[in-house]
Amino acid sequence: MTKENFLQLSGVSAGYGASRVLDGIDLTIAKGEFVALLGSSGCGKTTLLRAIAGFVAPSAGSIKVADRDVTGLPPDKRGMALVFQSYALWPHMTVAQNIGYGLKLQRHPRAEITRRVGEMEKLLGLSGLGDRKPVQLSGGQRQRVALGRALAIDPEILLLDEPLSNLDVRIRLTVRHEIRVLQKRLGITAVHVTHDREEAMVMADRIVILDSGRIAQQGTPEAVYNRPASAFVAAFMGAENRVELWGQPSPGRFEIEAGPANAACAVPLDGRALSRGFVEARFRAEAAQLVPANAADSVAAGSLELSGHVESVSYPGGLWRHAVRVGDDMILVDAHKAFGQGEAVKIRIPSDVLFLFSTPEAQPLASTRSWPGGAKSRSLETSEA
Ligand SMILES: Nc1ncnc2c1ncn2[C@@H]1O[C@H](COP(=O)(O)OP(=O)(O)OP(=O)(O)O)[C@@H](O)[C@H]1O
Numbered sequence: 018m019t020k021e022n023f024l025q026l027s028g029v030s031a032g033y034g035a036s037r038v039l040d041g042i043d044l045t046i047a048k049g050e051f052v053a054l055l056g057s058s059g060c061g062k063t064t065l066l067r068a069i070a071g072f073v074a075p076s077a078g079s080i081k082v083a084d085r086d087v088t089g090l091p092p093d094k095r096g097m098a099l100v101f102q103s104y105a106l107w108p109h110m111t112v113a114q115n116i117g118y119g120l121k122l123q124r125h126p127r128a129e130i131t132r133r134v135g136e137m138e139k140l141l142g143l144s145g146l147g148d149r150k151p152v153q154l155s156g157g158q159r160q161r162v163a164l165g166r167a168l169a170i171d172p173e174i175l176l177l178d179e180p181l182s183n184l185d186v187r188i189r190l191t192v193r194h195e196i197r198v199l200q201k202r203l204g205i206t207a208v209h210v211t212h213d214r215e216e217a218m219v220m221a222d223r224i225v226i227l228d229s230g231r232i233a234q235q236g237t238p239e240a241v242y243n244r245p246a247s248a249f250v251a252a253f254m255g256a257e258n259r260v261e262l263w264g265q266p267s268p269g270r271f272e273i274e275a276g277p278a279n280a281a282c283a284v285p286l287d288g289r290a291l292s293r294g295f296v297e298a299r300f301r302a303e304a305a306q307l308v309p310a311n312a313a314d315s316v317a318a319g320s321l322e323l324s325g326h327v328e329s330v331s332y333p334g335g336l337w338r339h340a341v342r343v344g345d346d347m348i349l350v351d352a353h354k355a356f357g358q359g360e361a362v363k364i365r366i367p368s369d370v371l372f373l374f375s376t377p378e379a380q381p382l383a384s385t386r387s388w389p390g391g392a393k394s395r396s397l398e399t400s401e402a
Pocket of ligand 1: 033038056057058059060061062063064065212
């Protein structure tokens with residue numbers, strides 16, 4: 018074993034009865050790494066965490082910790098601790114008894130339990146609260162007790178199942194930070210299930226995005242945010258605006274042809290695997306620039322320009338949000354100033370924040386193409402990129 022493959026899942030499939038939830042998961046986690054499992058509801062995050070913990074038996078594949086095959090081991094023999102969303106504290110026990118619970122089960126001497134509980138209370142800022150019952154604590158304090166109970170048994174791996182989702186937003190930000198600092202300080206390996214993108218981004222060293230029981234992409238927060246590998250990941254990471262374009266690769270560039278609502282442009286390929294045909298373009302509301310339709314300045318090389326009309330304007334805070342009708346699509350664009358309802362506008366998207374993915378229909382070569390909505394291409398002037 019090296020430090021890099023401390024926790025190793027190979028071909029793990031699992032499900033409930035006849036329904037398969039996880040499909041051949043290969044995942045390697047380094048010692049001391051904080052990995053977030055991110056995905057929409059029902060994609061299998063919790064099932065994966067529970068398979069690692071030993072509460073769900075894989076139907077195929079293996080799970081190893083430091084080269085030790087733990088696939089067939091019961092949860093308490095895996096050197097892991099699980100923290101739930103619901104805290105799962107014993108209501109009749111004090112804070113100290115709750116924190117010491119796992120140690121008591123492991124039959125540690127009473128003096129050692131007292132010492133370890135004291136350490137945990139100090140570590141988690143719970144000193145002085147040892148005699149309280151969970152009902153006498155705030156949500157954030159309760160979650161810290163649950164964390165203390167998990168850490169008290171000195172696990173090699175900490176598994177966190179949406180531990181912050183019951184906390185109000187302000188407390189969540191604090192506890193999020195506390196968990197991260199603690200995890201780094203203790204050098205503990207952590208796997209954190211969440212459906213909150215921002216939480217995964219700020220806490221994790223690496224994000225693993227699941228889609229229907231498979232890994233859609235994994236990488237640093239920066240990598241999955243800025244270089245999504247698929248339209249699914251792009252949308253999940255906030256690039257919800259979507260338009261369909263037609264283009265073809267040329268050396269080093271992807272030439273996008275003018276369409277009913279877009280000007281022609283040439284986007285640097287930058288290693289993207291794109292084929293001739295339709296592509297799905299995705300971008301974030303804040304990544305695009307909104308300008309009046311009659312703006313005289315020329316668009317930057319490689320930027321995509323779309324034309325449309327403002328349908329509605331709102332102010333969610335910080336920037337003005339515009340819903341812009343572009344052909345059949347509704348595109349959201351943020352801007353520092355508000356444009357008028359009905360105003361003709363252009364949306365400019367620089368190439369580095371424009372994600373392009375070939376669609377399944379990308380391959381066929383058609384001499385005359387019908388664009389969605391029936392309009393033929395070349396209804397906009399071609400701008401040189
Ligand atoms: N005990 C169970 N018995 C049968 N099916 C289950 C069980 N637990 C989960 N499932 C199903 O397995 C699938 C994956 O569930 P899982 O809890 O792993 O998803 P998740 O990604 O954690 O979702 P969420 O974010 O909503 O918690 C879902 O379709 C769910 O209905």
